[in-house]
Amino acid sequence: MNEADRDRAVELVQQAYAEGRLGATELELRLERALTATCVDDLRPVVADLPDETVRLWSVGGRLTRTGHWQVPRRLRVESEYGRVRLDLSRAHIPHRRVDIELRLTYGHATIIVPPGAGANTDGVHAAWGRVTCKIPARSRLGHLDVHITGNLPYGSLTVRASRM
Structure with a gap:
């Protein structure tokens, strides 16, 4: 089990x-079980009844655009082997204060555009032969969107910028 599994369960x-x-007592019980888990099987009952609304976008050679x-x-x-990814959040409907984006780009380029005032943390992105360029602060202004980007880009690259609106 890795720390990401435990962190995901806690989150x-x-x-x-x-x-x-969940009530306060159930929160404490589940957090204790998650933090003391020694394997992934220990984490499954902690989160089994909790919804995980991860949406997967996938492409082999085309473009993924939202x-x-x-x-x-x-x-x-977002998984793309050879294509380009463009996620424009500037006019999107975002009912959350935080959005987690996991990128798996073998080759290609991803561009993520965030609304004014938003922050984007790219510390969890590993780019072996590519590059990560983030042109906005890691933390948002009070009350604005926080975008946390993680993932692996062996030969890909990522650019995160604010909307030009």
Whole structure:
């Protein structure tokens, strides 16, 4: 088991509490079980009944584009082997204060455009032969969107910038 598995379980439990699906006692119990888990099998019952709304976008050689008024999920996983990815969040409907985007780009380039005032943390992105360029602060202004980007780009690159609106 790696730390990402444990972190993911803790985050799901905390999100369920914030949404009112768990009480304080249940929160404490589940957090303790998640933090003391020694294998992935120990984590499964902690989050088994909690929804995970990860949306997966996938392409082998084409383009993945989301622009305009699209519904942004809480968690988005984008996989592209040779294509280009463009996610424009500037006019999208985002019902969350935080959005997690996981990128898996073998080759190619991803561009993520965030609304004014948003922050983007790219510390979790590993680019072996590519590059990561983030032109905005890692933290948002108070009350604005926070985008957390993680993933692996062996030969790909990522650019994160603010909207030009």
